[in-house]
Amino acid sequence: MLCGLFRQATGFEPIAVLPIGQQGSSRRYWRLQSADGCSLVGCVGTDRKENDAFVYLSGLLHGAGINVPEVLAVSDSRMEYLQSDLGSQSLYDIIAAQGSDALEVDRLADACMAQLAKAHYLLLDKVDFSRCFPRAAMDVRSVMWDLNYFKYCFLKTVGIQFDEELLQNDFETLASMIEDECHGVLMLRDFQSRNIMVQNSVPWIIDFQGARRGPAAYDVASFAWQARAGFSAASRRSIMESYIRHAANYEAFDERYFRRSYPLCVLVRLLQVLGAYGFRGLVERKSKFITPIPQAVAMLKDLLRDYKPANIPYLSGLLEEFVRLPQLQPLEQRNHLVVEISSFSYKKGVPLDNSGNGGGFVFDCRAVHNPGRYDRYKHLTGLDAEVIEFLEENGEITDFLNNVYSLVDHAVERYMQRGFTHLCAHFGCTGGRHRSVYSAQHLAEHLSGKYGVEVRLTHREQGITQIFEQQ
Incomplete structure (x- = not known):
């Protein structure tokens, strides 16, 4: 099917169809190349609605001049599509090679924040959130999925004891807090260095099929507090301030609201990530998802030094306890x-x-x-x-x-x-x-x-x- 789409999009026969390594996704990707040097990336998805969301959002973002891949062909079943090829070097690759404090990483992080602010505020009145997947907004149900992911795939898997009812009460409170902060930007949801390709020194955003209405601070938290990237506390602050500086160019941006919601979004993001690491690493036993667990726990410990929300006392106490467990230290x-x-x-x-x-x-x-x-x-x-x-x-x-x-x-x-x-x-x-x-x-x-x-x-x-x- 992908070869047929390639012929349809380019008029050429592919001479090479090369698999592209997967990360945490069930989607499968290939790089298709023709004899004349044309190269496209093909995706085979597992959920038609997810594919539809990506294709819709790609068109919207690309049309607004935001750096995302252009979708060039979609199969009749909508389970496969072709997109522009943005190369093989991710921002994470550059961080791994040069270090998270390298000047080039600083420059690229600033460019990413500029693109992110543009995606958040340039399209405010243009997004049909009903076409997002799997939810239109980061509402209580959406947040509870992530929090239960953390509970069942991380806490229980690691063997941490907790009071089910007290934890559930605080989860529901935390989910309501996030929903209250959900004021209408297109939140990309998994905005982090592995999902940003760098081509000709320019960053391109490649993963946004889970985008929905949500707090802008969540995307900044996802980027700055990514465990694998290993940004220092100073770098994390610099990234946040970079976003604020770029977002201030848009009338809809509210800096006071952003700063208030930011630590809450960091907390929810870290719990979601630990849930993902627990499932992919501890349950599915994929080692590349196990090794960053201590780094994510260390970041959570950093957050808890300054952020102690009073209205989730049981969860706060549980987190203070488990971030100090010996087996979770870097x-x-x-x-x-x-x-x-x-x-x-x-x-x-x-x-x-x-x-x-x-x-x-x-x-x-x-x-x-x-x-x-x-x-x-x-x-x-x-x-x-x-x-x-x-x-x-x-x-x-x-x-x-x-x-x-x-x-x-x-x-x-x-x-x-x-x-x-x-x-x-x-x-x-x-x-x-x-x-x-x-x-x-x-x-x-x-x-x-x-x-x-x-x-x-x-x-x-x-x-x-x-x-x-x-x-």
């Missing part, structure tokens, strides 16, 4: 080996590696005699003296751990020799309460005492964390 802050150890219940799944490195040990403690079968131990854990005495009585748990020590000690020694910074070991049993807790605790104490390495211990089902500092 790896680049470590210049020594850190061993992460946890206990868990197999009923709730094996803990996922948040470092992006993969590997590590998972030890099944279920072959060891279970104290949880006896009423007098059911309410206790592997940290209680009665359970410890039961487990150690016949030496079974001691033999088990000696085998564990042999394996893990060898790995720790080799990791230290090779300068590695991360190793994980998980212990599972039926309820994650007795045998696994005992084993994880003892391995942590063993490694700390023998090697003096930093150990970060989590008893997941009890919500207990403990750090053994490097000695």
Whole structure:
């Protein structure tokens, strides 16, 4: 189908059809090239309404002189289309090569803010929001989708305990706060460096099929607070001020309203991004979505230093707690080996590696005699003296751990020799309460005492964390 569209649009036969790597999208892209050097990008979508939204918005934005790809041909089914080829270099590629504080990155970021302000305010009276996908506006329902994404794909996947009803109450309050700030610009929604191509030193916006009516501040937050881009606090402020300077050229821009809504939009954006990283990384196990999680958490920690909305107290407290979890801290802050150890219940799944490195040990403690079968131990854990005495009585748990020590000690020694910074070991049993807790605790104490390495211990089902500092 794409080859037919290429012939229709150019009059030439494509001699090369090359797949273009996907990111977090289910859409598939190809680069089609003819012998005379003509090159177009073809898209095969999975939702006709999403394609229709992109085609409509592309025409609107391109017609207003905003740097977006031009759609040149659409199939009868509207499931495929061809657009202009803007090359292979994204703004993110330039950031990765030169650093987020490079002068060229500053120049391009300023140019992006100029384009964004133009998209927001030049088309205010021209957009038919009923043609947007999947919602016409960033209303309560739209925001709740993102917040529940964060709850189910990140909080629950990481194993963070929370009160479902109190969290839901604050989510609903937060969603209403965003809806109250929704005053009518065309919010592009995923405006970040991976979705901006750079051709001849000019930025082009390529991803806007999810655009809808919403607060302008959300797009600026998406760009400046992108975890992978790694902008410093100073750069984030500079980007925000750049947007304000360009937006001030339009009569509809309200600077006071923008500044008021900005931190709220940063919060919602970061939660949405963590939800996406949780789904793509921790659920689908795609490592490129796991590695930026600590950076996103660090940015959320930065935000919470200055922004503490009083009307969502439970959510605020929960976020303050989880941004300090040892397993979510950026790896680049470590210049020594850190061993992460946890206990868990197999009923709730094996803990996922948040470092992006993969590997590590998972030890099944279920072959060891279970104290949880006896009423007098059911309410206790592997940290209680009665359970410890039961487990150690016949030496079974001691033999088990000696085998564990042999394996893990060898790995720790080799990791230290090779300068590695991360190793994980998980212990599972039926309820994650007795045998696994005992084993994880003892391995942590063993490694700390023998090697003096930093150990970060989590008893997941009890919500207990403990750090053994490097000695």
